[in-house]
Amino acid sequence: MRTFTTILCASGMLLAAGEAAAQAHQPPKIEADGYVWEHTDNPYSGNADAIAEGQRVYRSTCYICHADTGSRGPNLRKSKLKGQAFLKIVINGRKGTQMPAWKGKLTEDEMWKVYSFLEAPPPQ
Numbered sequence: 077m078r079t080f081t082t083i084l085c086a087s088g089m090l091l092a093a094g095e096a097a098a099q100a101h102q103p104p105k106i107e108a109d110g111y112v113w114e115h116t117d118n119p120y121s122g123n124a125d126a127i128a129e130g131q132r133v134y135r136s137t138c139y140i141c142h143a144d145t146g147s148r149g150p151n152l153r154k155s156k157l158k159g160q161a162f163l164k165i166v167i168n169g170r171k172g173t174q175m176p177a178w179k180g181k182l183t184e185d186e187m188w189k190v191y192s193f194l195e196a197p198p199p200q
């Protein structure tokens with residue numbers, strides 16, 4: 077019985093390793109402007125540490141215009157933009173508006189953390 081479990085576990089580990097390798101071989105998604113994505117979707121959804129870090133970044137970089145429920149810029153918790161569509165605006169800004177580009181100022185990781193913060197229930 078013990079041997080059986082060991083074999084099962086070992087094959088499970090092999091499977092997991094195989095999946096990780098398959099993911100690593102996926103070509104990175106590249107935008108027309110040459111931007112190479114690190115993540116195709118939010119890697120931090122529901123991650124409490126990332127949400128806390130996202131809140132910190134939001135306070136210091138976005139709050140001045142977006143506040144808690146919108147001010148100069150809209151309420152980002154109500155944005156219809158999801159995932160990469162949301163981040164694209166953060167990366168490139170929106171030309172002709174006051175929304176600045178954050179590429180080179182924030183890492184993609186930090187942007188996903190801000191996104192996670194905005195996705196999570198608002199702090200009371």
Ligand code: HEC
Pocket residue numbers: 134137138139140141142148149150152154155156157162163165166170173174175176178182190
């Ligand atoms: C200097 C002011 C300013 C700052 C700072 C700012 N924004 Fe904005 N943002 C705006 C304005 C104004 C708009 C609305 C642009 C428009 O008219 O389409 C906007 C729009 C957006 C949108 C598009 C929302 C939608 O649904 O169309 C996103 C996403 C966004 N901001 C994210 C952020 C994030 C994240 C930060 C912090 C890293 C940030 N913004 C910092 C002014 C700002």
